Amino acid sequence: MDFHVNVVQGGEGQNESEYRLVIAGGGPAALSAAIYAARYGISHVVLESWKPGGQAALTAEIENYPGFSRVSGADLTDAMKKQALEAGAVFRMETVETASEKNGRILVKTDSGEYYSDFLIIATGAAPATLGVPGEEEYYGRGVSFCATCDAPFFKNKRVIVVGGGDSAVKEALHLTQVVAELGLVHRRDQLRAEPYLAEKLISNKKVTTYWNSRLLEITGDGQGVTGAVIDTPEGQKNLETDGIFLYVGTKPASEPFETLVELDSQGAVVTRGIVGTSNPAVFAAGDVTNNGFRQVVTAVSDGARASAAVFDLIQHSER
């Protein structure tokens, strides 16, 4: 990989909007990058986009992060942020709107200012994807939800449908089984993609009915809220009565501000080279915004650490 980067010397005494490194994002990848950047003594700022903790903070329980048998996503990301602050990380609640190259440096524009840096770590994560079926937008917040952790209490002793078959779908469905009366799981394949341990735990729950090789076609309601769903199954279309529909059908990388700065794939994910490198030698990417595939907290924090270590290596190299 070509690492010829125009590094401007000196992190001290610079204008407060000039840094060696800008870290964009507020989830585990960004928080890990922040911990390492602070400990390496790299002049930096974390632009956490008014969304501290990212998607992980919305996960009810995380059971596969080493060191914690069971921890809420919010508690884990809160602890990461506390650790980053103790290490000396600098945070600003600003949303990155665009990033470009200017005079050999990176110019990051936010909703409240501009930052110049020599390096950028993109760790902006991903947002839940939508299906675009009738009723989805109309009933969002009136029975359609992307966050079981947030909305489960509204469905106590009621019927809900969960759409999806990955780790997020299964974890959130398990959370819902603690409060709902019945749960229908609609998945387009004939088996779940989630960890077998979680998948078995969900399927064996007596409240759960599975609809394999099935797709959600329409969400129906009475104008006030969701009352049903139309699904396509191998036996034909079925009309299910339900009070709520939780959608976990993948994610959309939050890469829009960086589309002119680095190569993105057809799904909008940042294309990585050598784990955290990108098409731009001064830009690194970490976590769910990348095309690395395995979207876990443990891989996101690994990416964040590697990205800050790569920046540190480049700075050392340029100063030799």
Place this chain on the structure above:
Amino acid sequence: MAMRQIPGNKIAEETKDFHKMTLVDFSATWCGPCKMLHPVLESLSGELGDRINFLTVDIDQNPSEANQFGVRGVPTMIIFYAGKEIERMVGFRDKSSLKKDLEALAVRTLG
């Protein structure tokens, strides 16, 4: 002007204003996105306070009002003008996009 927490039985009275719009944030202490949204609304209440009142209602303390206003997810923001609901937004919104939408709504509603 800072955001104020109000009891559910004051919603009707507090949203009658026809000089300003009123944003009511239905929120819960256990809800992650609600916690993320709170500083956004606090900040916007300082910037848009001359045109919009910012109020928050705890749904656990006011379940009947949450039900009355059809809230089935949190955070839900309902924007009122002269006692009537004119807009509803659900889920976390980042500051810049929420500010743009509220400013556009204020121009359409208040002129």
